[in-house]
Amino acid sequence: MLEVRNLTKVYGALTAVDGVSFVARPGEILGYLGPNGSGKTTTVGMVTGLLKPTSGEVLFEGKDIQEDLRAYKLRLGYVPEEPALYPYLTGREYLELVARLRHISEGRLGEKIPRLLELLSLPDSFATIAAYSKGMKQKVLVAAAILHNPDVLILDEPFSGLDVESAMVLREVITDLARDGKTILFSSHLLEVVEKVCARVLILSKGRVVAEDTVERLCELQKQPKLERVFSELTAQTDPVTTANKILTVVKSGG
Ligand SMILES: Nc1ncnc2c1ncn2[C@@H]1O[C@H](COP(=O)(O)OP(=O)(O)OP(=O)(O)O)[C@@H](O)[C@H]1O
Numbered sequence: 001m002l003e004v005r006n007l008t009k010v011y012g013a014l015t016a017v018d019g020v021s022f023v024a025r026p027g028e029i030l031g032y033l034g035p036n037g038s039g040k041t042t043t044v045g046m047v048t049g050l051l052k053p054t055s056g057e058v059l060f061e062g063k064d065i066q067e068d069l070r071a072y073k074l075r076l077g078y079v080p081e082e083p084a085l086y087p088y089l090t091g092r093e094y095l096e097l098v099a100r101l102r103h104i105s106e107g108r109l110g111e112k113i114p115r116l117l118e119l120l121s122l123p124d125s126f127a128t129i130a131a132y133s134k135g136m137k138q139k140v141l142v143a144a145a146i147l148h149n150p151d152v153l154i155l156d157e158p159f160s161g162l163d164v165e166s167a168m169v170l171r172e173v174i175t176d177l178a179r180d181g182k183t184i185l186f187s188s189h190l191l192e193v194v195e196k197v198c199a200r201v202l203i204l205s206k207g208r209v210v211a212e213d214t215v216e217r218l219c220e221l222q223k224q225p226k227l228e229r230v231f232s233e234l235t236a237q238t239d240p241v242t243t244a245n246k247i248l249t250v251v252k253s254g255g
């Protein structure tokens with residue numbers, strides 16, 4: 001079980017994450033939602049142990065992750081929002097590097113990596129990641145995150161740039177991993193996917209949790225048919241048509 005207690009991150013005058021608490025249980029995909037700038041990636045940074053909280057704590061299986069960050073990271077898989085890859089390695093070289101850091105034996109990585117490259121339609125050639133398309137880079141990130149069959153999976157916009165088929169495959173993979181008892185935190189703007197895969201969702205607004213429940217209960221409570229509408233209400237989003245019209249007025253104004 002992954003438990004976040006009163007997690008806070010302050011940048012100067014801005015409190016990016018403000019007293020966030022939640023529990024993600026094994027076998028469950030917890031949706032972590034919020035508008036741009038609401039604090040999702042900042043939370044993810046702290047939950048992965050890459051970013052130090054200003055206050056609050058993250059516990060895995062009841063133990064503060066800071067006590068043994070190395071051990072925690074070996075059980076963690078993470079798809080970051082920004083693809084932080086080594087561009088001059090090939091996909092295979094990058095995955096081999098990650099596999100070794102994950103203590104996967106040479107024999108096993110020799111079997112796993114070519115299979116994963118093939119299943120993800122990634123080239124197993126001399127092409128370096130610098131020459132990969134956006135979606136191909138994303139697939140490498142996903143493969144690197146799940147390669148060691150981690151117990152905790154933290155996904156920050158994992159579908160970014162994936163084509164329709166790859167997105168469907170990834171959806172199946174994460175659903176199955178949850179079924180296997182993995183703990184999954186899934187941050188995304190793709191509410192249609194979230195609705196389908198998440199047992200519970202948590203909605204952030206300006207660094208604070210404004211709702212946490214199952215999708216059905218949230219829709220019921222807000223008397224709305226779709227998560228999208230619940231999200232707009234809870235995060236006080238402006239009417240998109242009005243905003244679009246205002247933007248077009250600005251763009252079209254003057255000579
Ligand atoms: N290193 C930093 N220094 C200063 N402010 C930061 C830093 N990182 C994030 N912030 C601020 O913290 C707030 C939350 O940012 P964060 O990246 O967590 O949002 P997000 O919910 O992931 O947004 P998005 O949906 O756009 O990915 C923003 O106002 C952002 O400008």
Ligand SMILES: [Mg+2]
Pocket residue numbers: 040041042081
């Ligand atoms: Mg983000």
